Amino acid sequence: MLRSKLSEHKLDTATWFVLLFLAYGLAYTTSSLRFILPMAFAIFTNNLLYQLGCYCMLFAVLRWYQKPIRMSLYLLAIGHSFLFALLEYSLFKVDPDALGIRILVSSVNMSAVYLGVALIAAKNGQRGRPEQTLLAVVLAMMMVVLYIPLVAYQTLPLMAVFRAATIVVQNLFFFIILGTMLMLFLFEEIEWHRLRSIRDELTGSFNRRYFKELVQRQLNQSEAASIIALVDIDHFKQINDTYGHDIGDEVITFVVQNLESLNLMDCVVARYGGEEFAIFARENDEARVAKALDTVRDEIACGFSIDDQPLRVSVSIGVVMLDTSYDYGEVLRQADKALYQAKQQGRNRVMLQAVNVA
Known part of the structure; x- marks a missing residue:
């Protein structure tokens, strides 16, 4: 059982993970409601939420490594996400059938953020901590997974194929993100108990x-x-x-x-x-x-x-x-x-x- 009191940076990490799940869940919901909602609105909204979800992962990893999140980074996340959604909306307005281009733009934008997150994890991970090495590997995998819809659509350019690939990616993301979150907190809990067993509580020296x-x-x-x-x-x-x-x-x-x-x-x-x-x-x-x-x-x-x-x-x-x-x-x-x-x-x-x- 996890300790009842987590340090501030871990609580921040958990909060950003929850917001990530929420953003992706809402994005998938708006995507599923394209037949009810105006198509342009659905495209703008779900792309905005998906991109904001990528930044939630960035913020979660930054806080895990106890790095501050500067206001400039918040503004970048909001600005980039809004402009990306606006670009997707504009592409749809110019040519509603240019789905392949919109998928490519989406994959590149989101994978760029995940690449940055993976580099942060690789740079800040401690040697001898396998879960932190695995975190960087998982983030790199997520960056690759983002291209599944593009590859699927290029192979067989049908809307049904794209939607099926999107569902696969969505499910993979949920499992990978949930696994990543549980892995980080579980290994951290194990390390906390290990240190308590070998360290003096007052001085931090060995017992x-x-x-x-x-x-x-x-x-x-x-x-x-x-x-x-x-x-x-x-x-x-x-x-x-x-x-x-x-x-x-x-x-x-x-x-x-x-x-x-x-x-x-x-x-x-x-x-x-x-x-x-x-x-x-x-x-x-x-x-x-x-x-x-x-x-x-x-x-x-x-x-x-x-x-x-x-x-x-x-x-x-x-x-x-x-x-x-x-x-x-x-x-x-x-x-x-x-x-x-x-x-x-x-x-x-x-x-x-x-x-x-x-």
């Missing part, structure tokens, strides 16, 4: 369980030397008791942001406990590791303030240098021992030791 899985996987895939560090905020309970939990949360977030700026190879930061954090990196240079950690320790000690008033925040860091063989549990115990030594020696310091864990 303890995922840190363990990730580190074990990294170490199993490569025998390169590495480090594991445990970081603890000094006197955090005192900060919480004095300034409140909201300030405590800000301190935790501030520390994580600094730790994630560490200039270490393949660095992974996780919130390991309440005010404790874990770091993994592929490094074998003890001096480089010590310098990087000491730099971030100093930045934490100098950088936090409340309402422009500095608040002393410091961290103690225990580091274990690993060679190619290890036991994860034992390594964490060694890092915890190094962290304890850092605290025993006065806190606000880095305690680094090299071990060979069998």
Whole structure:
């Protein structure tokens, strides 16, 4: 079941999808009522609605990627759709039998918008997200589908053939658009739950369980030397008791942001406990590791303030240098021992030791 509260850009996307269905539905209705309505009116109206539907898809994709829709784009959509409908109307007035030309003009105009939408999706899609790659492919398919009525009419130039092809395209569009909408929201929901399972809600860093899985996987895939560090905020309970939990949360977030700026190879930061954090990196240079950690320790000690008033925040860091063989549990115990030594020696310091864990 989808979450009851969607972010603003997703609500916007859903709204544009609904408007797209509405525009295409009304367009098909006016097309079906050509025998009741004046033909010229039906042609103008359904072409206007079909073209506006294309722009609804454009707006839906833009909002999905959290892109703003500028007023100039709204004006372009309205102006282009109106002029396109007026052109179709004029072509009908000049030569009511020139159906092939009107179909060609319609296919080119609508496919041009879908081409733009497909390019936007291809440009903004994130690597490793198959649904976003599939979105660009689906949009390109829709652009091709738009030419079915033209091909059908050129093959057999009969009004009945054109109407049958139009019905096929209409149904294909409804299924493709509905499938696209469900695919995007379903995959996004899956990704949301996946991130919740591996990320700490407050800081956005990895959680303890995922840190363990990730580190074990990294170490199993490569025998390169590495480090594991445990970081603890000094006197955090005192900060919480004095300034409140909201300030405590800000301190935790501030520390994580600094730790994630560490200039270490393949660095992974996780919130390991309440005010404790874990770091993994592929490094074998003890001096480089010590310098990087000491730099971030100093930045934490100098950088936090409340309402422009500095608040002393410091961290103690225990580091274990690993060679190619290890036991994860034992390594964490060694890092915890190094962290304890850092605290025993006065806190606000880095305690680094090299071990060979069998």
